[in-house]
Amino acid sequence: MSKPPKISLKNVHKSFGKKHVLNGLSLDIMEGESLVVIGGSGTGKSVMLKCILGLITPESGEIFIDGQQVIGLPQAEREKSLRKTGMLFQYAALFDSLPVWENVAFGLIQAQGMARTKAREKAIEMLSLVGLEADMADRNPAELSMGMQKRVGLARAIATHPEIIFFDEPTTGLDPIMGDVIDTLIRDCTRHLGATTLTISHDMESAQKIADRIALIYKGEVVWNGPANEIETCGNPYVEQFIRGDLDGPIELDILKP
Ligand SMILES: Nc1ncnc2c1ncn2[C@@H]1O[C@H](COP(=O)(O)OP(=O)(O)OP(=O)(O)O)[C@@H](O)[C@H]1O
Numbered sequence: 001m002s003k004p005p006k007i008s009l010k011n012v013h014k015s016f017g018k019k020h021v022l023n024g025l026s027l028d029i030m031e032g033e034s035l036v037v038i039g040g041s042g043t044g045k046s047v048m049l050k051c052i053l054g055l056i057t058p059e060s061g062e063i064f065i066d067g068q069q070v071i072g073l074p075q076a077e078r079e080k081s082l083r084k085t086g087m088l089f090q091y092a093a094l095f096d097s098l099p100v101w102e103n104v105a106f107g108l109i110q111a112q113g114m115a116r117t118k119a120r121e122k123a124i125e126m127l128s129l130v131g132l133e134a135d136m137a138d139r140n141p142a143e144l145s146m147g148m149q150k151r152v153g154l155a156r157a158i159a160t161h162p163e164i165i166f167f168d169e170p171t172t173g174l175d176p177i178m179g180d181v182i183d184t185l186i187r188d189c190t191r192h193l194g195a196t197t198l199t200i201s202h203d204m205e206s207a208q209k210i211a212d213r214i215a216l217i218y219k220g221e222v223v224w225n226g227p228a229n230e231i232e233t234c235g236n237p238y239v240e241q242f243i244r245g246d247l248d249g250p251i252e253l254d255i256l257k258p
């Protein structure tokens, strides 16, 4: 029998007041796969991620991690399930009050109870994986460029060797060269770990670089989902319009409505 998906969303609905943000969203992510979710601003990408992380509770639908339904799990069970995961937030979201190494070692110390000296060694090893020298360890995150902060965020996300890693807009706000460096690091580090990854992105070039599979979200639904190398030729009108960045097509911009 084939393995169940690592993460599975089935018919997930979430509204805020009258606004339906997720409209029966369904998506499977297989073990070891890199899936990139693309879509315009406000289409529900971050809300989807927050539902998976348990920060937002959907009204209906199911979300499975390793075959376990996670909606409505008691807090302790939920935390146990989240220990399998790592996360790189948009703008890296490092703790400014902690030096770089403690940011990287945060999960090792807090969740795994690793001793500080050992955690520091491990953090320095992780920093070298993302191309940062050991002398970065005692710097304050506020002193670093955004590209360096993203690398520290990536080191933090992979430090606990998570089975699942979430990336929210990992290259937004970076110049194209640093964006490419981060994409390559994401691809190489997650393959090295054998992790399953879910990445949210606006950037088609970046998506094609790191994805095995791409899903396009529009109005809280997946309107196309397929292998990354088929996106250019799939002929789906939503995908074509998104790639072209064109105003003509099935995708309506809220901003144009009177
Ligand atoms: N906590 C909330 N309360 C009310 N509305 C919300 C909340 N969170 C998100 N929304 C609304 O849900 C919609 C989708 O938001 P979401 O953040 O998922 O968009 P997105 O696809 O991630 O967009 P972007 O690419 O700009 O980050 C938006 O209209 C947003 O205003």
Ligand SMILES: [Mg+2]
Pocket: 045, 046, 047
């Ligand atoms: Mg978002």
